[in-house]
Amino acid sequence: MPSALPDGDPAPEDGALPSQALAGLGSRPFGLYLHVPFCTVRCGYCDFNTYTATELGGGADQASYARTALGELALAGRVLGDAAPEVGTVFVGGGTPTVLPVDDLGLLLQGVRDRFGLVADAEVTTEANPDSVTPASLQALREHGFTRVSFGMQSSVRHVLATLDRTHDPERVPQAVAWARAAGLDVSLDLIYGTPGESLDDWRASLDAALACAPDHLSAYALVVEDGTRMAGRVRRGELVLPDDDDEADKYELADEVLTAAGLRWYEVSNWSTSERTRCRHNVGYWAGGDWWGLGPGAHSHVGGVRWWNVKHPRAYADRLAGGASPAQAREVLDDTQRHEERVLLGVRLVEGLEVAVLSPGGRRAVAGLVADGLVDGRAAVTGRVVLTRRGRLLADTVVRALLPDDEPAAGSLSAPTAVSAGT
Known part of the structure; x- marks a missing residue:
């Protein structure tokens, strides 16, 4: 099951933010994250807020999701008001966003244009599984205004993919990348290391296969087995044995060596890119303390030191918006x-x-x-x-x-002259 949301203070029903949170709008990066909570199958390691079609009933189906999410976009426009800047980055994540019809993704992006506007060089990314796209769908994404696609490759080794419950054929990855390139999209690949049973040679093979696709950007994350996932149960029963810390360190060091030699440079601990232009600007906005509105069930947002998160279940999310209320479950004001x-x-x-x-x-x-x-x-x-x-x-x-020694106060808040904004 998806991980639990944190506790927090009650969020106002109308979604209103304190005036001090709105005061600096436009002085920091501003992005929109859109969570699409649907997958064709749930991977055994995944604890993201995602659901298969059989887990959801009426009122929370894929067919109505785009128009439901547009309701929260309208709420964001009312809350942020005329001071809201144009959107610099849009990131559609999940789940598998590309299980939605391309025109639905285009409808959502048009909603962003109509409500806030997009800066001239906006970065617009969608995540995708390699087996969820076609040449036609990628071309349609580009025509709708998407500029970038992030494929969940995870590994090129079949037994590793099987342990992760990934369903795509590894040979589909270079094919999907070629289609994205032909459509004019920048390409990022996501890899996972530290899967039970993955050798160092397996990991090298995955790195080599990823580099053979010549991506603009690559992310490499150590596998984290979360409580409540199917994989956690297999580990608990002794069916899978997790690697030790030294194994993960060896794999990270290998990744950095191989990627650097191929011309990709690290710009964040788990991320490498071919140039500053091809960094994921949306994520850099998070890491730099920027503002973003997260749309969708379970999505998190941050504006001016106020952070909030939506109710998790798609049905509860849809019901709140249908009733004219904010879908926010709780929030906190950062000191x-x-x-x-x-x-x-x-x-x-x-x-x-x-x-x-x-x-x-x-x-x-x-x-x-x-x-x-x-x-x-x-x-x-x-x-x-x-x-x-x-x-x-x-x-x-x-x-x-x-x-961050715990016996001393901070030197100052983020608004102090020495504390220039930075963020994810």
């Missing part, structure tokens, strides 16, 4: 300490690093030790920035804990 902690947590994951000046005195004192331990680049530290080494990327949580 200065929380915003500082997120600034550090996210900022150090980026290749540009984090300004030493935004740290507390204790955090600044910790930098020298992190350099000595080989976790932070010494040359960057001399120029006033905390930039992770490859080893530091493997131990990013350790670095963050050192930079």
Whole structure:
């Protein structure tokens, strides 16, 4: 089952935001995330808020979803008002967004244009499974205004895909990438490492197969087995054995070596791109502390230090909007300490690093030790920035804990002159 939503304060029925949250609209990146909660099958490792057709009854079906989501888009327009800037990035995720008809995805994107407008060079991405697209559907996506597609490749090795319950044929990936290229779309590939039974040679084969497709962007994530998933049950019963930390570290280091040699450069701990242009600007907006409205069941949003999340079930989501209410289940208003902690947590994951000046005195004192331990680049530290080494990327949580000593207050809030916005 999908993971539980966090607790929070009650969200107002009309979705209204405090005036201070709206005050800085337009001064930070602004994006829209659209969650499509449908998949043809549920993968055994997945705890995302997704459902197959047989799990949903009337009122929550795929056929009506686009128009339901347009209702939340209208709500976003009312809440943000005339101060809302044009949208710089749109990311359609899931689930498998491309199980919806292409015209429905186009309808949603047109709704964004009509409600907010898109900047001239807007990045518009949809996730897709390799077996959920055709040459015609990808061409139609481009004609509707999509600029980028992110394929869930995960692995090129059949037994690894089988363990993950992935249904696509690995030979379909290069075919789908070629179709996307022909349609004029930028291409990103997602890989997962650390699947039970995956050898280092298996992982190298997946990296080589991905690079043979010549993607613009590649993400590589360590498998996390969440409680309540089918895979967690198999691990608990001893049917699958998880790799140890050293195995995952070896695979991350191999990925960075192979991808760097092929001309892709890391710009966030788990992400590589061929150039600054081909970075995922939508995700960079998150990591840089930007604003975004998340549409759809279970989607999370953030505007001006207020974060909220929608009810999870598609039927409850549709019912709230049909009744004229916000689908938000709860929210929280971040205080200065929380915003500082997120600034550090996210900022150090980026290749540009984090300004030493935004740290507390204790955090600044910790930098020298992190350099000595080989976790932070010494040359960057001399120029006033905390930039992770490859080893530091493997131990990013350790670095963050050192930079956020719990016995000292933050040096200042994100609005302070030394704390320039940065975000995912």
